[in-house]
Amino acid sequence: MTSLPTTPSKKKLGLVIDLDICVGCHACAVNCKEWNTGGHSAPLTDTDPYGADPTGVWFNRIHSFEVENEDTGGRTVHFPKSCLHCDDAPCVTVCPTGASYKREEDGIVLVNADHCIGCKLCSWACPYGAREYDEDAGVMKKCTLCVDKIYNPNLPEESRVPACVSTCPVGARSFGDLGDPDSDVSKLVAKRSGYDLMPEQECKPTNKYLPPRPKKLGNDAPPPELAPVADSSAGVIARWVDKFLSA
Amino acid sequence: MHPAKSVIFFTTASGAGYGLLALLIAGNIFGLIPAQFWLAFIGYAVSYVLITGGLLSSTFHLGHPERAWRALTQWRSSWLSREGVMAILTFIPTGLYALHQLFFPEMMQGIMGLLGVVGVICAIVTVYCTAMIYASLKPIHAWSNNYVPAGYLLLALMSGLLLLNSLLALWGFATASLQLVTLLVLGVALGWKITYWRFLDSSKSISTPESATGLGEFGAVKLFEAPHTEANYLMKEMGFKIARKHSAKLRLITLLAGFIAPILLIILGLFLGTVGSGVLMMLAVISAAIGLVTERWLFFAEARHTVGLYYGAPHA
Ligand code: SF4
Ligand code: SF4
Ligand code: SF4
Numbered sequence: 070m071t072s073l074p075t076t077p078s079k080k081k082l083g084l085v086i087d088l089d090i091c092v093g094c095h096a097c098a099v100n101c102k103e104w105n106t107g108g109h110s111a112p113l114t115d116t117d118p119y120g121a122d123p124t125g126v127w128f129n130r131i132h133s134f135e136v137e138n139e140d141t142g143g144r145t146v147h148f149p150k151s152c153l154h155c156d157d158a159p160c161v162t163v164c165p166t167g168a169s170y171k172r173e174e175d176g177i178v179l180v181n182a183d184h185c186i187g188c189k190l191c192s193w194a195c196p197y198g199a200r201e202y203d204e205d206a207g208v209m210k211k212c213t214l215c216v217d218k219i220y221n222p223n224l225p226e227e228s229r230v231p232a233c234v235s236t237c238p239v240g241a242r243s244f245g246d247l248g249d250p251d252s253d254v255s256k257l258v259a260k261r262s263g264y265d266l267m268p269e270q271e272c273k274p275t276n277k278y279l280p281p282r283p284k285k286l287g288n289d290a291p292p293p294e295l296a297p298v299a300d301s302s303a304g305v306i307a308r309w310v311d312k313f314l315s316a
Numbered sequence: 317m318h319p320a321k322s323v324i325f326f327t328t329a330s331g332a333g334y335g336l337l338a339l340l341i342a343g344n345i346f347g348l349i350p351a352q353f354w355l356a357f358i359g360y361a362v363s364y365v366l367i368t369g370g371l372l373s374s375t376f377h378l379g380h381p382e383r384a385w386r387a388l389t390q391w392r393s394s395w396l397s398r399e400g401v402m403a404i405l406t407f408i409p410t411g412l413y414a415l416h417q418l419f420f421p422e423m424m425q426g427i428m429g430l431l432g433v434v435g436v437i438c439a440i441v442t443v444y445c446t447a448m449i450y451a452s453l454k455p456i457h458a459w460s461n462n463y464v465p466a467g468y469l470l471l472a473l474m475s476g477l478l479l480l481n482s483l484l485a486l487w488g489f490a491t492a493s494l495q496l497v498t499l500l501v502l503g504v505a506l507g508w509k510i511t512y513w514r515f516l517d518s519s520k521s522i523s524t525p526e527s528a529t530g531l532g533e534f535g536a537v538k539l540f541e542a543p544h545t546e547a548n549y550l551m552k553e554m555g556f557k558i559a560r561k562h563s564a565k566l567r568l569i570t571l572l573a574g575f576i577a578p579i580l581l582i583i584l585g586l587f588l589g590t591v592g593s594g595v596l597m598m599l600a601v602i603s604a605a606i607g608l609v610t611e612r613w614l615f616f617a618e619a620r621h622t623v624g625l626y627y628g629a630p631h632a
Binding site: 168 | 383
């Protein structure tokens with residue numbers, strides 16, 4: 070059913086992405102592909118993978134932006150983006166078949182691949198570009214919030230988080246219930262002034278982004294002179310090492 | 317947006333088909349079209365061929381055409397579903413009315429008139445639903461506005477009128493009054509198209525690279541590196557770009573072939589005899605068809621989607 074749930078779920082599972090920490094290594098995108106090509110929406114088809122025009126299905130992509138500012142100088146911000154599991158998801162309501170739906174119990178937005186006719190309308194309706202058409206299967210696919218991992222009883226408790234979250238080497242991604250104001254993720258969002266992408270599109274995304282911390286300015290002094298590691302009173306070996314290193 | 321041939325053909329052909337169908341029925345109800353069997357027969361045949369051809373072609377671009385029936389289920393929320401439902405519903409009153417008019421004109425006149433009115437309304441609502449599929453997509457600034465449904469309805473009426481005029485001319489029933497009405501509609505449609513392009517050229521989406529990333533408070537946002545080196549589905553489908561000089565050329569073709577040539581041909585026809593005006597009417601239909609297909613191609617090609625903001629577009 071492609072009407073949104075009449076009683077919106079209290080539980081809103083989603084991601085919090087810290088743009089201050091992300092180093093743009095693409096590890097989350099790779100592990101997303103790795104997990105999901107065997108998961109709920111498998112496979113994540115690649116077409117012409119070794120040819121001249123390779124293209125494929127990815128649920129998570131890392132963009133890098135340059136932010137220019139005359140006063141504070143430029144900065145580079147790495148920007149991972151996957152489905153934001155919106156509260157008012159237009160990709161759900163436009164779907165003519167009922168294949169696209171939002172789960173009542175936790176707010177996850179999914180596609181039923183057995184009902185999708187591949188009309189692509191949902192990908193037009195999503196302002197964020199979070200839907201991926203699989204040419205091979207003829208159906209729409211998208212980030213599942215790793216629904217087959219986060220509830221998987223065969224996995225140890227601590228592994229029941231999305232693949233992109235568990236793989237991030239710097240901990241830039243957090244997962245949790247953003248509908249509960251007392252959850253760790255909600256507290257993090259409150260503390261760091263997490264925000265919505267394109268609020269003017271009125272999709273009410275669940276995922277939140279944490280802004281980069283302000284740059285430390287006014288520290289233009291040259292780095293202090295390096296002090297020699299050893300002076301003449303040092304022992305023979307220390308002086309020898311010093312001589313060797315400063316040669 | 318990527319201009320898919322099947323969708324361009326579908327929207328232009330079915331629009332013309334519904335326009336002609338509604339005009340044939342309305343014309344018969346009000347006795348404005350001479351009751352001539354073959355004229356009506358060919359008229360209805362042309363409308364249904366255009367409508368059905370369009371509907372079939374719209375299923376060609378689906379990943380799973382065999383599941384197309386599922387698209388009739390979500391009319392509560394989806395304009396695409398509503399359009400499918402309305403397209404099928406419209407066959408009932410209009411089909412019954414056409415059969416009645418052609419084969420049993422004596423029977424149940426009162427009820428049939430009512431059925432005809434319902435049929436005309438259904439045809440209009442179907443075209444409106446088609447337009448709303450596009451007009452309801454907020455991420456696409458060029459589409460989510462009131463010009464779009466107005467234009468779809470106007471162009472359906474315009475192409476229906478052109479078809480009706482040439483049918484009438486072929487049967488030697490051409491009337492100056494209907495041609496004047498057609499001229500008026502062509503003029504209004506031309507004005508609408510120019511206004512729409514003005515709107516498109518002078519406005520842009522409220523979303524920006526700054527709002528898309530939320531980094532506006534730190535400065536001006538520019539793409540530094542795309543997520544990958546090759547094009548992906550999003551860029552091919554939503555990031556379709558058309559060079560300004562091409563779009564200027566195609567806009568000119570739209571204006572000349574779609575509106576100005578038909579206007580001149582009809583005016584010329586008013587001064588010629590029936591045979592001459594019949595030939596000119598056919599030419600006007602052909603010219604308008606070229607113009608309207610170009611118009612629909614541009615409708616897609618010139619539309620920018622907010623997803624472009626994540627791939628280096630300065631605005632959407
Ligand atoms: S990000 Fe796009 S695909 Fe995901 S729920 Fe929102 S509108 Fe739908
Ligand atoms: S592509 Fe599939 S999921 Fe998307 S709107 Fe069409 S039928 Fe629904
Ligand atoms: S939640 Fe899962 S499917 Fe979604 S981006 Fe992360 S790894 Fe991919």
